[in-house]
Amino acid sequence: MxxxxxxxxxxxxxxxxxxxxxxxxxxxxxxxxxxxxxxxxxxxxxxxxxxxxxxxxxxxxxxxxxxxxxxxxxxxxxxxxxxxxxxxxxxxxxxxxxxxxxxxxxxxxxxxxxxxxxxxxxxxxxxxxxxxxxxxxxxxxxxxxxxxxxxxxxxxxxxxxxxxxxxxxxxxxxxxxxxxxxxxxxxxxxxxxxxxxxxxxxxxxxxxxxxxxxxxxxxxxxxxxxxxxxxxxxxxxxxxxxxxxxxxxxxxxxxxxxxxxxxxxxxxxxxxxDAEGADHEIAIEVLNAATEDDAVEVARSVARSNLFKTAIFGKDPNWGRILASVGTTGAAFDPADLDVALNGVWVCRDSGPGESPDAVSLEDRAVTVTIDLKSGESTATVWTNDLTHAYVHENSAYSS
Structure with missing residues (x-):
């Protein structure tokens, strides 16, 4: 192997x-x-x-x-x-x-x-x-x-x-x-x-x-x-x-x-x-971006949001934090026309409430976030993990 x-x-x-x-x-x-x-x-x-x-x-x-x-x-x-x-x-x-x-x-x-x-x-x-x-x-x-x-x-x-x-x-x-x-x-x-x-x-x-x-x-x-x-x-x-x-x-x-x-x-x-102290592995997939670079930029912005990552740790399907991260990028999209799914549940449609977040289960380690930019045909996936108490402990005590 x-x-x-x-x-x-x-x-x-x-x-x-x-x-x-x-x-x-x-x-x-x-x-x-x-x-x-x-x-x-x-x-x-x-x-x-x-x-x-x-x-x-x-x-x-x-x-x-x-x-x-x-x-x-x-x-x-x-x-x-x-x-x-x-x-x-x-x-x-x-x-x-x-x-x-x-x-x-x-x-x-x-x-x-x-x-x-x-x-x-x-x-x-x-x-x-x-x-x-x-x-x-x-x-x-x-x-x-x-x-x-x-x-x-x-x-x-x-x-x-x-x-x-x-x-x-x-x-x-x-x-x-x-x-x-x-x-x-x-x-x-x-x-x-x-x-x-x-x-x-x-x-x-x-x-x-x-x-x-x-x-x-x-x-x-x-x-x-x-x-x-x-x-x-x-x-x-x-x-x-x-x-x-x-x-x-x-x-x-x-x-x-x-x-x-x-x-x-x-x-x-x-x-x-094997990420230190993580409870969830998260795949952030961006669909229908104008370019692959746009798709990567959007996915990476969400992956680097501590607010989003702590929400996942708390099993909170807070899709607002995802949209907030998308909005910090320079990617091409209409802020009033975005769709977001968590584990296949489209909790956000047309930049507004979609299916009930209560239908989203975050009990399993694997989490999928799907973001539809509706701006083209490119796609990309970035992988990240949640931030936990254990992550803070392991990295604060790394050299001790």
Missing amino acids: SVTRAQGFRAAGVAAGLKSTGAPDVALVVNDGPSTAAAAVFTSNRCRANPVIWSAEAIRTGSARAVVLNSGGANCYTGAEGFQLTHATAELVAELLSDGGSGPRAENGAVGAIDVQVCSTGLIGLLNDRDDLLAGVRAAHAELSDDGGAAAATAIMTTDSVSKQAAAEGSDAEGRTFTVGGMAKGAGMLAPALATMLVVVTTDADVDAATLDTALRGATRVTFDRLDSDGCQSTNDTVLLLASGASGATPSVEALTEQVTAVCHDLALQLLA
Whole structure:
């Protein structure tokens, strides 16, 4: 179900002592090829962690042989020493793969640090212990296996209550099957771009870096970028897509995008379901917008309304709060002609009372909000959650 579902990948997850709980905290994913094509998207936050700064430059080659990830400390705003630790981590992985790995090699017979993507998650301002982290990398390398995806997914968890894994299969024009697998972490600060998360997606399709980049950006645009838990943006967001080429399948960009999107959508909804302290997962669908951008803007405005989200927590079908949020946008619509449904009950018709709100049940975790702008043919969905007492508690006590 995870990153090792696709052929050509090994992974591991180990405990290095970065977490005070002793839980697994270092993961390693290795691409044994024959291809090492890769693509990535990163947080749009201008305040970026050291691993994001490193990885964004390294991925310019269009190749990645491995990804090393740690939880416990974000390695963000840790000064020059923090960046040096990121570099040292990448160098160690490259050294280990050059000495004892298999698969593609650079021209000089060795894997270079630039072939290694680095990801970190945890508390900002915390410098991970160098000796513990590098020892964890060595231990993870020793544990690499083609069924190590589940252990890797566990090792990247922070406030997550469960690990997140997904997989999908497709075929190319000749009927050859390829697989896409993935793992993710994230349970709070879920907001564009990408949500506060680390995601590694793998495929055994034989495609180049440009095709991967197109597929990944197409997938994240309609999945992770539309996950908006609390409007707060992280410094460490990273989504990677690696291709081994091991299946021999050569899918079109459309076929690859479909399966990458399926995996990203699955992972995004798992992130939403694990949002810190949430009682409800809310899908906000906007219909008949003039443009897709309008639809996204309206849905996101509702998703970021604390008044709306607390109403859902209180099981109050207060559709007035939805209209109030719609009105703050620049989307094209007639304020006197809007329809709103909650869980299929059209409580607002033509910007006035519709069916009785008493018919709306908000007892189940899943909530659907439908907004009809009556201005065009475009649609979009943004996913969010309610805000609860538990959310306040978890995020006020995060660093204690």
